[in-house]
Amino acid sequence: MLRLTTYERLDEYLRAFAKGHFHLMILVGAGGLAKSRSVRAVLSDGEACWIEGNATPFGMYAKLYRHRDQFVVIDDVDALYADRSGVRLLKCLCQTEEEKAVAWHSDARSLERQRIPREFTTKSRVVIISNDWQTLNKNVAALQDRGHVILFHPSASEVHAQAGKWFDDEEIYGWFAANLHRVREPSLRHYVRAKELKAAGMDWTEVLAEEVENRRARLVTEILASPAYDSTAARVAAFVQQGGGCRATFFNYRRYLVK
Numbered sequence: 001m002l003r004l005t006t007y008e009r010l011d012e013y014l015r016a017f018a019k020g021h022f023h024l025m026i027l028v029g030a031g032g033l034a035k036s037r038s039v040r041a042v043l044s045d046g047e048a049c050w051i052e053g054n055a056t057p058f059g060m061y062a063k064l065y066r067h068r069d070q071f072v073v074i075d076d077v078d079a080l081y082a083d084r085s086g087v088r089l090l091k092c093l094c095q096t097e098e099e100k101a102v103a104w105h106s107d108a109r110s111l112e113r114q115r116i117p118r119e120f121t122t123k124s125r126v127v128i129i130s131n132d133w134q135t136l137n138k139n140v141a142a143l144q145d146r147g148h149v150i151l152f153h154p155s156a157s158e159v160h161a162q163a164g165k166w167f168d169d170e171e172i173y174g175w176f177a178a179n180l181h182r183v184r185e186p187s188l189r190h191y192v193r194a195k196e197l198k199a200a201g202m203d204w205t206e207v208l209a210e211e212v213e214n215r216r217a218r219l220v221t222e223i224l225a226s227p228a229y230d231s232t233a234a235r236v237a238a239f240v241q242q243g244g245g246c247r248a249t250f251f252n253y254r255r256y257l258v259k
Contacts (some may be wrong), residue, residue, distance in 0.1 A: 028149070094143050216244050
């Protein structure tokens with residue numbers, strides 16, 4: 001897995017993908033970093049097949065047939081990764097051969113109605129976008145060695161600089177610049193939300209306070225659900241070590257989450 005920390009380096013890899021140099025690229029990063037927007041920026045309109053939302057494996061197969069040989073962008077579709085048919089389809093699609101055979105041997109009547117064959121070949125190159133590598137890797141680990149896995153992890157200052165290219169509220173932008181040390185999980189969405197709160201006449205500086213609370217709650221949830229910790233002491237230690245706060249904070253959030 002390659003770790004990238006700047007938008008310039010991310011753009012370099014995405015442009016290489018758009019030029020056809022990679023068969024498969026897996027882009028992983030937290031929400032709010034404009035991963036999808038960055039991919040769209042390097043692919044021309046009508047040049048790519050986007051699969052997102054609540055796509056089903058069968059729906060994906062039909063779409064792949066209609067857009068065969070085009071670039072394929074699979075954008076954070078957890079339902080596909082959790083479905084055996086979806087994983088099987090992804091494995092076929094993400095082979096490293098120039099021309100890949102993709103097949104679907106059930107729902108024959110549905111295929112006939114839509115005039116779609118049970119098997120076809122395609123030269124599509126694929127980029128998978130995901131917010132959570134653990135979820136993705138658990139289900140499609142076999143894909144990892146077939147392509148380029150990019151972990152995009154920009155700093156708060158890098159995200160701030162990226163926001164400066166389009167964000168037009170100087171007061172909010174300046175405030176974020178002075179408070180970057182408080183940002184634990186950088187996100188371009190902070191700027192958008194702050195502007196919305198400001199327009200509503202509300203305290204827009206609360207966006208960072210909310211971020212800290214949400215991060216701690218998520219951290220406790222992940223630790224409680226993980227089989228890696230076999231005792232309360234181990235869970236508390238993990239919480240403290242990962243920057244969640246003190247022992248008392250862990251128990252306060254646990255009490256809130258499990259009530």
